Amino acid sequence: MSHWIEGKVAGKRQWTERLFSLQVAAPALTFVAGQFARLALPAPPGSKEPMLGRPYSFVNPPQLAPHEFYFNVLPEGPLSPRLAALEPGAPVWLLERANGFFSMPEVPSAAVLWCLATGTGIGPFLSILRTADPWEKFERVVLVHAVRYAQDLSYGEVIADIGAAHAGRFAFAPFVSRETDRSVLSGRIPDAIRDGRLEAWTGLPLTADNAHAMLCGNPDMVRDTQAVLELRGMKRHRRREPGNYTLETYW
Ligand SMILES: Cc1cc2nc3c(=O)[nH]c(=O)nc-3n(C[C@H](O)[C@H](O)[C@H](O)COP(=O)(O)OP(=O)(O)OC[C@H]3O[C@@H](n4cnc5c(N)ncnc54)[C@H](O)[C@@H]3O)c2cc1C
Numbered sequence: 001m002s003h004w005i006e007g008k009v010a011g012k013r014q015w016t017e018r019l020f021s022l023q024v025a026a027p028a029l030t031f032v033a034g035q036f037a038r039l040a041l042p043a044p045p046g047s048k049e050p051m052l053g054r055p056y057s058f059v060n061p062p063q064l065a066p067h068e069f070y071f072n073v074l075p076e077g078p079l080s081p082r083l084a085a086l087e088p089g090a091p092v093w094l095l096e097r098a099n100g101f102f103s104m105p106e107v108p109s110a111a112v113l114w115c116l117a118t119g120t121g122i123g124p125f126l127s128i129l130r131t132a133d134p135w136e137k138f139e140r141v142v143l144v145h146a147v148r149y150a151q152d153l154s155y156g157e158v159i160a161d162i163g164a165a166h167a168g169r170f171a172f173a174p175f176v177s178r179e180t181d182r183s184v185l186s187g188r189i190p191d192a193i194r195d196g197r198l199e200a201w202t203g204l205p206l207t208a209d210n211a212h213a214m215l216c217g218n219p220d221m222v223r224d225t226q227a228v229l230e231l232r233g234m235k236r237h238r239r240r241e242p243g244n245y246t247l248e249t250y251w
Helices: 080-084 119-128 133-137 156-165 189-194 197-202 219-231
Strands: 004-014 019-025 036-042 051-057 067-072 091-095 110-118 138-147 170-176 211-217 245-249
Touching (some): 019 080, 051 119, 067 119, 119 156, 170 197, 211 219
Parallel strands (some): 110 138
């Protein structure tokens, strides 16, 4: 049976109409950067299960409390609108154990770590990049964040702090698909890998010899990027069969 622990909403930030971050105080819950929690609220009357839960990646690094989760509201979704409506002080439940293998201990070292995210899929990277592990395992780190509109490029301050803490070793590549803005890349991640724009923007190679890529977020991006990486001779990393990329899909 699932064992839930009760946490408390410690803070909330609304970035846009649909994008929210929720801070949750739940000191008993420990995790490795890149893992996800299961957040839950009491299920509607008549449900089979007493709690309605969904997975959400930790955005905070393990050494920083409270926990933080970044999510978008799916208006027809059963849980995300209810999470967005919570106010500080409200109870929210978490599965007692964190889960997932999208983390540094599971990833082999290489010269460059490419963190490729769409939308709220940037969350686990903001946790991972605020730990020492990636900076010990990789010489350079690229964070790629693809969104539809520039206003969806959240967490600018956290990204700037990561850049300042690792000057000369970190590059940020923002993508916007539905607006034209010369200060960011346009279009989609897989296309910009295929045509070389992403490597030109960062000045870093994305090859089987030099890189490990971590892909997180929208399943279409993950699938299409995977196909482009395979064309470059990169293979999915597995514990028993080391490879060049790791992935986490959100739906
Ligand atoms: C391992 C894992 C980690 C996750 N971490 C996060 C996270 O950190 N932040 C986050 O926003 N979501 C995350 N998700 C998705 C999240 O668990 C929920 O599915 C989402 O918040 C919607 O919940 P819901 O109950 O409102 O609707 P659901 O019934 O869960 O989803 C309704 C439909 O919305 C679509 N959908 C689901 N998630 C998203 C999304 N993030 N963006 C756009 N469309 C979506 C799918 O088509 C889905 O069938 C994660 C999923 C997995 C598997």
